[in-house]
Each structure stands twice: as C-alpha cells, then as structure tokens.
Amino acid sequence: MTACEDRTLQLQALIDGELDAANSLATEAHIAGCPGCAEELARLEAMRASLRAPGLAYAAPSDLRERIDWALAAETAPARRASTRPSRTRPWLSALAGAAVAASLTLLIAAPQLATVRLEDQLVSSHVRSLLADHLTDVATSNEHVVKPWFNGKIDFAPPVVELADQGFPLAGGRLDYVGDAVTPAIVYHRRLHTINLFVRRAGAFSSLTGVMSRRDGYSLVRWTQGGLEFWAVSDISPADLESFRRAFVGSIAAPQR
Amino acid sequence: MAADRGLFRPQLVFSADAPASESARTAPVSPDQAARFRELMLPHLDAAYNLARYLARDPVAAEDIVQDAFLRAFRGFHTFAGGNAKAWLFAIVRNGFLDWRKTSPRNDLGEEFLEGASADHDHPEAILVREGEAKALRETLANLPEPFRETLVLRELEELSYKEISHLTGAPIGTVMSRLARARAMLGALMFSNQGRGLEAAP
Numbered sequence: 001m002t003a004c005e006d007r008t009l010q011l012q013a014l015i016d017g018e019l020d021a022a023n024s025l026a027t028e029a030h031i032a033g034c035p036g037c038a039e040e041l042a043r044l045e046a047m048r049a050s051l052r053a054p055g056l057a058y059a060a061p062s063d064l065r066e067r068i069d070w071a072l073a074a075e076t077a078p079a080r081r082a083s084t085r086p087s088r089t090r091p092w093l094s095a096l097a098g099a100a101v102a103a104s105l106t107l108l109i110a111a112p113q114l115a116t117v118r119l120e121d122q123l124v125s126s127h128v129r130s131l132l133a134d135h136l137t138d139v140a141t142s143n144e145h146v147v148k149p150w151f152n153g154k155i156d157f158a159p160p161v162v163e164l165a166d167q168g169f170p171l172a173g174g175r176l177d178y179v180g181d182a183v184t185p186a187i188v189y190h191r192r193l194h195t196i197n198l199f200v201r202r203a204g205a206f207s208s209l210t211g212v213m214s215r216r217d218g219y220s221l222v223r224w225t226q227g228g229l230e231f232w233a234v235s236d237i238s239p240a241d242l243e244s245f246r247r248a249f250v251g252s253i254a255a256p257q258r
Numbered sequence: 259m260a261a262d263r264g265l266f267r268p269q270l271v272f273s274a275d276a277p278a279s280e281s282a283r284t285a286p287v288s289p290d291q292a293a294r295f296r297e298l299m300l301p302h303l304d305a306a307y308n309l310a311r312y313l314a315r316d317p318v319a320a321e322d323i324v325q326d327a328f329l330r331a332f333r334g335f336h337t338f339a340g341g342n343a344k345a346w347l348f349a350i351v352r353n354g355f356l357d358w359r360k361t362s363p364r365n366d367l368g369e370e371f372l373e374g375a376s377a378d379h380d381h382p383e384a385i386l387v388r389e390g391e392a393k394a395l396r397e398t399l400a401n402l403p404e405p406f407r408e409t410l411v412l413r414e415l416e417e418l419s420y421k422e423i424s425h426l427t428g429a430p431i432g433t434v435m436s437r438l439a440r441a442r443a444m445l446g447a448l449m450f451s452n453q454g455r456g457l458e459a460a461p
Binding site: 071 | 287288289300303305306307308321325328391392393399410413436438439442445446
C-alpha cells in the first residue's frame with residue numbers, strides 16, 4: 001500500500017506543524033479514508049521518534065565549552081570579574097586587571113585544584129592552538145635583541161628573552177597570546193623538532209612561590225617564579241627535558257650575560 | 259523525478275545576515291554585553307556543535323568550527339538584531355563550515371550516496387546489526403548528501419521551522435519542503451530496509 005503521491009508534501013507539512021487549521025483538517029480527513037497515507041504518516045512519525053531519541057544529537061564536549069568560555073573571557077574587557085562597573089580610564093583598567101590577576105592567583109593558593117587546573121588547561125590549549133593555527137610566532141627570529149624590544153609597548157613589563165641554542169633550546173621568536181583574561185607574551189623555543197611555549201606573566205602579590213610540574217593530555221608543564229615574574233613552560237617534550245629547559249633558562253637569567 | 263538525478267546536485271550557499279568571517283577585532287566587549295551574549299548564545303552550544311558535527315562529519319573540525327563561530331558571533335554581536343538567537347548562531351556555524359570545507363576538499367566524500375550507498379562500504383544493515391540503533395542511525399544520517407542531511411538535522415534534531423530553515427540556508431520554502439521529503443525518503447529506505455530486526459521505533 002502506498003501513499004498518494006500528490007499528498008507527500010502535505011503529510012510532511014502536517015507532522016511538521018506547518019499547515020494552517022483548514023488544511024490540517026482537510027489532510028486529516030483524507031488520511032482517515034486512505035490507508036496508504038495513514039501508513040505513510042505512521043512511518044514519518046516513527047522516523048521522527050527515532051531521530052529525536054537520545055543519542056542522535058551530539059552534545060558539545062566539555063572541553064569545547066571551557067575553551068569557548070576562556071576565549072570569550074579573553075575578548076571581554078578585563079573588568080569582567082570585578083563586581084563594580086568598570087571605569088573607562090586606563091589606570092583603572094589596569095588596576096582592575098591587576099586585581100583580577102591577584103584574585104586568580106589567590107585562588108591559585110586557596111584552591112589549587114580548581115584554579116591551577118583551569119590555567120594549565122588554558123596554557124595547554126594556547127600551546128596547541130599556536131601549533132595548529134600556524135601562528136606560532138608574531139616575530140620570528142632567533143635574535144634575542146629583536147624579540148625583546150618587540151614586546152615593548154605591547155605589554156607593560158619586560159619579559160626576559162635569552163638565547164639558549166648552546167644548551168639545545170634555540171630561540172624561535174615571540175608571540176602575544178591571551179591567557180587568563182590578559183595579554184600574555186609567549187617566548188617560543190625549539191627542542192629538536194618540538195616546540196616550547198614559555199608564557200610569562202607578572203607574579204601577583206599572593207602568587208605562590210612553589211614550582212609546579214605536571215602533565216596534561218600528553219603535554220608537560222612547568223611553572224616557576226623569578227624576578228617578580230611567573231613563568232609557565234608548555235611543551236610535548238618529556239618532563240625531564242622541560243625541567244632542563246627551566247634550569248637553562250633560570251641559569252642564564254640569573255647570570256647574565258654571556 | 260529520475261531526470262534530475264545526475265544534474266540535481268544542490269550546493270550549500272553561505273547564510274546571509276551572519277557577521278563577516280573577518281570581522282575586525284574591535285575594542286573589548288563590555289562586561290554587560292558579554293553577559294548578555296553568554297545568556298543568549300551559550301545555551302545553544304550543544305545545538306551549534308550538533309549542526310557542525312553533522313555538517314562536517316569530523317569531531318575535531320566540528321569543535322574548531324564551533325569555537326570559531328562563537329568568537330565570530332561574539333565580535334559581531336552588535337549586528338545581532340534580536341529574534342531567534344539559535345538561528346543567528348547557526349548561520350555563523352554554517353558559514354564557518356563552508357569556509358572550512360573550502361580548505362579541505364576531501365570533505366566532499368560521501369556525496370555519492372545515491373550511486374554508491376550499497377557499493378563496497380559497510381552496508382547500513384550490517385552496521386545496524388553490529389552497533390546500537392542510535393549509532394547506526396547517526397551513521398545513516400551522516401551518509402545522506404549534504405543539503406538533505408542539513409535540512410533533516412535542522413528540522414528534526416533542531417526543530418527549526420520551514421521558514422527558519424529557508425532563511426538560514428537561502429533556499430526557497432518549496433525547496434526546503436522537497437529536500438525534507440527527499441531526505442526522509444532516503445533515510446526511510448535505509449532504516450526500514452531493516453524493519454523487523456529491532457529498528458522499528460517505539461513511540
């Protein structure tokens with residue numbers, strides 16, 4: 001038994017709720033007297049039930065949700081976290097940004113499981129993004145005297161840039177990134193075929209002085225503070241390699257300059 | 259009907275009313291606007307991902323498309339004139355998908371459904387027996403040619419009206435209706451070829 005060919009679209013429109021009252025009635029009256037169309041309608045309804053069953057529509061992965069959350073936060077004026085309305089003047093903005101950083105660093109101490117994990121995820125995805133988007137460096141040069149001035153005027157502190165080629169970590173360049181609501185410089189190094197992103201932020205007043213070493217989705221992270229700055233190195237090299245990078249970097253800042 | 263088989267190969271076109279892909283990064287969005295954006299758009303994240311996933315048929319690409327779409331939407335939020343937030347977001351997701359597809363030609367695979375469905379791929383029936391019903395149906399749906407797949411997903415999974423689908427896809431309502439009918443016929447042919455083996459849905 002088959003449906004009337006000229007009724008196909010009408011049956012569809014009926015189950016899709018696209019018919020006005022008069023046409024609905026007319027179509028239903030037809031179906032009542034036409035087993036072929038009744039069967040077709042039942043078939044369409046069964047298909048709808050299958051398509052709307054759980055497991056058909058995909059849900060967004062939770063890390064996508066988080067990434068979007070961070071991306072939006074990075075695009076929002078830094079005062080987002082403050083409860084008061086933001087002032088338009090620059091000193092205020094940076095004070096509030098500072099407060100936000102301090103607040104997040106307070107969290108870092110108070111709830112390391114929460115804040116650190118979030119920050120680490122963010123750093124890792126920033127690292128991954130820098131490799132995927134072919135946007136590893138804004139300034140690509142192995143010359144530390146080019147990279148360092150390039151950051152001038154783009155951020156309000158001077159990240160130390162040192163060449164570590166003689167220790168197996170050639171400098172590749174620098175880049176600006178968004179991490180935790182703030183523009184953050186990333187200094188890029190290579191280790192053989194791998195890439196190390198070194199993120200630098202101003203260490204907040206409440207910043208923890210302890211170092212952190214962790215693994216996350218196959219990436220290694222190491223954190224340390226030095227000279228009022230907080231460093232996060234992220235790479236897919238082994239934790240041991242990354243630790244020797246940290247030592248090389250710390251050593252060459254502490255004892256300038258070859 | 260049969261005459262248009264070879265020639266009728268509809269292509270998706272970019273959605274109108276979506277912010278341009280290269281909307282310049284302007285001043286940071288104010289906290290008030292950002293809060294409103296989150297309130298209006300974030301509830302549609304799952305729907306946006308679902309659409310991107312069925313269009314791109316690639317989980318990683320779908321995530322990229324959706325993340326990018328949210329950024330575009332955020333930067334172009336001032337162009338949102340009210341109305342259906344989900345449909346507006348979908349327009350951006352669609353355009354992002356079309357941009358992505360332009361850069362990866364291999365993603366036109368699977369468009370040979372009409373000719374090649376029962377050729378040397380796993381036959382849908384085999385998949386049905388092997389896997390759960392929902393998973394089999396997902397794969398069957400993913401194998402429909404693009405415009406039919408898109409229309410069916412928008413209508414059945416996302417419950418957009420004909421008018422909304424028409425506006426979003428740039429196809430006249432008549433075309434939306436015939437695509438939908440054809441999509442259902444194709445899917446039905448695959449689903450119900452397996453009737454009696456447990457696919458029959460209990461309403």
